[in-house]
Amino acid sequence: MAANDPIYRQPLFWLLLICAVNFFAFLGGHSLWDVDEPNNAVCAREMWLAGNWWVPMFNGDYRFDKPILIYWLMIPLNALFGVNEWSARLPSAMAMTGLVAVIWFMSRRLIVAAVVKLKEDERELIPLLAAGLFATSLHIIVIARAAVPDPLLMLSLGFTLPALLIVYLEEKKNRSKSMPKLLIAAYVAIGLGVLAKGPIAGLMPLLIMVCFLIVMKDWKSWVLFRPFKGAAIALLVAAPWYIAVGILTQGEWLEGFIFRHNIERFTDPLQGHKGFPGLYIATVLLGWFPWSGLLAAMLAFGAWRLKALREDPIRLFMLCWIGVYILFFSIARTQLPNYVLPLFPAAAMLMAFGWADATDAIRQRARLWLGWSALILSLAIVIGGGLALEKMWPGEGHYIVAMLPVVLASAWWIYSKRGELWLPLALSMLLSIVLLSGWSVTNIEHHKVSRVLAAKADAAGFDGNNLATFYYFQPTLLYYHGGRLPMLKNVKEVGQWLSQGRGLVLAQSALELLPKEIIPYLVVHERVFGMYARRWLLLVSLRPVDEGEEIPWPSH
Secondary structure: OOOOOOHHHOHHHHHHHHHHHHHHOOOOOOOOOOOHHHHHHHHHHHHHHHOOOOOOEEOOEEOOOOOOHHHHHHHHHHHHHOOOHHHHHHHHHHHHHHHHHHHHHHHHHHHHHOOOOOOHHHHHHHHHHHHHHHHOOHHHHHHHOOOOOHHHHHHHHHHHHHHHHHHHHHHHHOOOOOOOHHHHHHHHHHHHHHHHHOOHHHHHHHHHHHHHHHHHOOHHHHHHHOHHHHHHHHHHHHHHHHHHHHHHOOOHHHHHHHHHHHHHHHHOOHHHOOOOOOHHHHHHHHHOOOOHHHHHHHHHHOOOOHHHHHOOHHHHHHHHHHHHHHHHHHHOOOOOHHHHHHHHHHHHHHHHHHHHHOOHHHHHHHHHHHHHHHHHHHHHHHHHHHHHHHHHOOOOHHHHHHHHHHHHHHHHHHHHOOOOOHHHHHHHHHHHHHHHHHHHHHHOHHHOOHHHHHHHHHHOOOOOOOEEEEOOOOHHHHHHHOOOOOEEOOHHHHHHHHHOOOEEEEEHHHHHHOOHHHHHHEEEEEEEEOOOOOOEEEEEEEOOOOOOOOOOOOOO
16 A cells, blocks of 8 residues: 555545444434433533533532543533534544554554564555454444443553553664653553543553563563653643542542542442453453454464463463453452453454464364354344344334344355455444444334423423422433433422422332322323333323412321
8 A cells, every 4th residue: 555545545544434334324313322321411511501621510419430531522512513412422433433543553553563474465454454343343333322431441542552562562672762752642641541431541551561571571671661751641641630620529529439430349349230250251252243253263263372472472462451351350349341342452453463373274264253153143133132122112123134234244155155254244234333323223212211201391391490300310311301300309309399380200100109189289291111210200290279279288
């Protein structure tokens, strides 16, 4: 590839085109999913409306869950494009597009730094393969379309860790007197990662590099990374905001974030997220659909002996990256599939460089693993997903046929054995994502009731300060209604609220808790079945009474 080649011959052009479809097509075409998306979007909106750039807030209270970076990106987008699903999800789509470009760029640098012996055509293929596999894997596409901070951490570590490996390989050959620019950029990225998700952005590179140097028996090379200068750079990026938020909240935000949402998440299963043995192995393999079989093959058929691994620092480093991540979060008591997403760039480069090193016999076995796994998993999604949808919403199971292109592409290749499977699978994933985002998801939108309840509340005159909930709360209701959404704790508070002519959203089963005398005075403005709550929900208020008439609400 030459710099003056037409744009359609540039690998980065095709990678960005894949991202445009997989990450951006119909990005704002459906409402937010509870609970993480509206939690983040509401926080950004409240900060924007209050002119607050420092303290994360949610429903009028401190939001301790995540640091500031995601909100700093959402706030100007709200100002430019309005408060909507597209602007809320745009930072994630942009971050993942950036990460695809980073994987391509870093793979090219690693080929040079590690002096990888490749044929001329494979020098262009391997970076394209690594980035292309990443951009077309299912879990990556899902997270790129979500209004969450995980893609920001992934971009931070996806840049930092390959950069550290490149610095190691280059500095071992010829140590520079000054700090390499790539190393400075890596520490800046760590600082941004700390602003995105917290201390984990600094801890994981440290653990991975320690593991790598120990296995390489090259512990003395830690000085190549200038860790003390690097820590100062990362702190210079991240510390000012943490100091500011600590001062503004008198330490309350830092205490809630560090102790509850970091230390306590590690030592106790927060919010019931316990996981199960092997969760993260299953998460990685299934998340790499339709490339799961290729990942399994490159892990199984590649080198595992220490002597061979030390002669292949790229594979060793990627295995350390993957292994440390899975081990660390398997030990943690709170377990969620998204926690191991930052290892996906390592898996992408492991597969691409593993393919470059593989013999013809191993490549043929890997093709079969890839083809059959793609067929089996896609059939499982179509059949299992269709049955699940049909059971949940009779008559709507057919929307899962959006995944049928992957079934057809993998079945065709297994039958014909013509050429490589890369292009058919990648194109089938693009088509499936367009169908899922533009057809399937939009056609089940009516089951998500928060927007309906919010619209009915507005129509009934219950604005942002005149709606509350009882025995029910979903962040999407707060997002689509706006203002504040108090969660009433007892019947007395319900009585006081309704007596002021305000609206209330409650579970229908909670009517049994209300005094029987006031039931005839309730006006039901809307009755819907909650997709997440799996129960009937009511929007109610008290009907107007004639002059002199009183509603018999008990005083006790």
